[in-house]
Amino acid sequence: MVTTRFAPSPTGYLHIGGARTALFSYLYARKHGGRYLLRIEDTDRERSTDAAVKAIFEGMEWLGLAADEKPIFQTQRYDRYREVANQMLAQGHAYRCYCSKQELDEMRAGQTARKEKPRYDGRCRNRSDTPAGAPFTIRFKNPQEGATVVHDLIKGDIEFQNAELDDLIIVRSDGNPTYNFCVVVDDWDMKVTHVIRGDDHVNNTPRQINILKALGAQPPAYGHVPMILGSDGVKLSKRHGAVSVIDYRALGFLPAAVLNYLVRLGWSHGDQELFTPEEMVSLFDISRVQKAPARFDMEKLIWVNHEMVKVAPPETVTGEFRWHLERLGVSVATGPKLEDVVLAQRERCKTFVEMAEKSRFFYEEVTSYNEKDAAKHLTAEGKAVLAGLAVELQKLADWSAPALHTVVNGYAEARGLSLGKVAQPIRVAVAGMAISPPIDQTLALLGRERTLARLAAAAK
RNA sequence: GCUCCUAUCGUCUAGAGGCCUAGGACGGAGCCCUCUCAAGGCUUAAACCCGGGUUCGAAUCCCGGUAGGAGCGCCA
Numbered sequence: 001m002v003t004t005r006f007a008p009s010p011t012g013y014l015h016i017g018g019a020r021t022a023l024f025s026y027l028y029a030r031k032h033g034g035r036y037l038l039r040i041e042d043t044d045r046e047r048s049t050d051a052a053v054k055a056i057f058e059g060m061e062w063l064g065l066a067a068d069e070k071p072i073f074q075t076q077r078y079d080r081y082r083e084v085a086n087q088m089l090a091q092g093h094a095y096r097c098y099c100s101k102q103e104l105d106e107m108r109a110g111q112t113a114r115k116e117k118p119r120y121d122g123r124c125r126n127r128s129d130t131p132a133g134a135p136f137t138i139r140f141k142n143p144q145e146g147a148t149v150v151h152d153l154i155k156g157d158i159e160f161q162n163a164e165l166d167d168l169i170i171v172r173s174d175g176n177p178t179y180n181f182c183v184v185v186d187d188w189d190m191k192v193t194h195v196i197r198g199d200d201h202v203n204n205t206p207r208q209i210n211i212l213k214a215l216g217a218q219p220p221a222y223g224h225v226p227m228i229l230g231s232d233g234v235k236l237s238k239r240h241g242a243v244s245v246i247d248y249r250a251l252g253f254l255p256a257a258v259l260n261y262l263v264r265l266g267w268s269h270g271d272q273e274l275f276t277p278e279e280m281v282s283l284f285d286i287s288r289v290q291k292a293p294a295r296f297d298m299e300k301l302i303w304v305n306h307e308m309v310k311v312a313p314p315e316t317v318t319g320e321f322r323w324h325l326e327r328l329g330v331s332v333a334t335g336p337k338l339e340d341v342v343l344a345q346r347e348r349c350k351t352f353v354e355m356a357e358k359s360r361f362f363y364e365e366v367t368s369y370n371e372k373d374a375a376k377h378l379t380a381e382g383k384a385v386l387a388g389l390a391v392e393l394q395k396l397a398d399w400s401a402p403a404l405h406t407v408v409n410g411y412a413e414a415r416g417l418s419l420g421k422v423a424q425p426i427r428v429a430v431a432g433m434a435i436s437p438p439i440d441q442t443l444a445l446l447g448r449e450r451t452l453a454r455l456a457a458a459a460k
Numbered sequence: 461g462c463u464c465c466u467a468u469c470g471u472c473u474a475g476a477g478g479c480c481u482a483g484g485a486c487g488g489a490g491c492c493c494u495c496u497c498a499a500g501g502c503u504u505a506a507a508c509c510c511g512g513g514u515u516c517g518a519a520u521c522c523c524g525g526u527a528g529g530a531g532c533g534c535c536a
Binding site: 199377 | 461462463464465466467470471472473474483484485486487494495496497498499500528529530531532533534535536
């Protein structure tokens with residue numbers, strides 16, 4: 001069965017680039033009826049934190065990319081790693097290295113000075129003496145001849161000369177296993193068939209394949225996805241703004257939009273820009289993923305989000321809308337139904353941050369007016385309109401959009417005023433600004449009581 | 461320095477030797493519509509990194525250059 005995994009290390013937030021490799025892994029597994037697993041690579045005890053683990057879970061859950069099975073933590077598998085390491089030692093695939101850190105540093109310094117690639121020269125490979133009590137690391141005995149080729153799902157065949165690869169440490173002198181070794185043992189034990197991961201691991205791949213071969217295991221297929229760059233073409237970092245997946249929630253995006261944007265970044269299916277979750281699964285084709293890194297474009301994400309917001313069934317997005325309103329300290333206890341406001345606002349709001357800001361007047365009192373808008377529309381003339389209209393509205397029995405439409409339009413027509421001359425002052429009066437849905441809808445949603453009170457307050 | 465990877469509008473991309481006068485999308489510009497903001501409609505500017513081959517024919521294949529990126533830890 002096809003098995004993929006996402007294997008982040010919990011040393012920070014869930015990076016947007018990581019989210020994309022997770023998405024590709026997820027899609028690949030789904031498409032082939034397989035499983036998608038999550039593994040926490042927390043062997044770096046210094047930098048790994050529980051908060052980061054939590055952030056990863058939160059991010060994955062928000063995106064809807066939850067793993068099919070319970071996540072695996074590398075720190076809980078040390079016994080297994082040691083067992084495999086000892087087996088390799090016994091079989092002659094690994095050896096003890098007694099080189100000190102200082103000795104290694106000197107070796108590297110010499111190589112760098114000679115403009116050579118810094119690498120371990122294998123001096124302990126055939127060492128016969130075993131200094132009693134001396135600290136040692138365990139190194140993998142990498143083949144010294146021939147070549148290892150990676151049949152990459154995205155990049156095609158990549159050939160490495162084994163002579164280029166040195167004997168890497170698989171167990172540290174403190175007895176703890178290293179990254180490249182844990183990955184190999186885990187992928188093997190988890191029966192991972194397709195390793196889809198970041199581009200930065202390409203150079204680790206031949207080593208991992210060689211270890212797997214020494215273990216007598218069948219290496220999985222690999223697919224290395226290019227990284228995501230900032231808009232300036234430099235590696236995406238905090239300097240570019242949001243890099244953590246969960247930040248995109250705070251920015252007002254829908255998980256579906258982030259997913260859609262991410263899947264189209266470095267991948268395409270003809271001219272199609274928008275995909276349903278089902279289409280993503282059925283249409284995704286890893287071999288069509290771009291080989292070059294792509295730049296992150298916030299403008300396009302915003303567009304994708306707006307497209308999603310415009311067509312999503314309102315009830316499916318009220319959760320995000322409420323979350324943002326409450327984040328602004330707005331109580332939604334009294335006021336129109338969230339669904340109705342979403343329906344009225346979604347055409348003009350690209351994100352939920354925007355929607356919340358432009359809709360808070362439906363739920364809380366207007367305590368101040370936008371200065372420019374007030375100066376322009378709450379003039380003596382404007383106030384007269386508000387006062388006059390208030391009288392008409394008082395008499396209105398049916399507080400519905402069509403009825404309000406008739407009254408407002410009728411008022412303007414009767415006085416030979418353009419609709420703008422009437423609607424704009426009302427807007428400022430009830431919304432505090434000159435931006436709102438069509439005026440009849442706005443008033444209908446706001447309700448009779450609030451409308452009349454605000455009209456009166458502004459007419460003064 | 462060494463190894464590996466990459467290269468189409470500003471950005472994401474289509475393009476698998478003739479369908480390319482290089483298509484779509486975001487963003488930009490202009491016009492229309494309009495009670496605001498939007499949305500929508502129409503129009504428009506904008507790219508094959510450079511140089512050699514191969515071929516009747518190259519954005520597409522090959523080689524070289526250039527530029528960018530990744531890796532070279534008892535980090536992951």
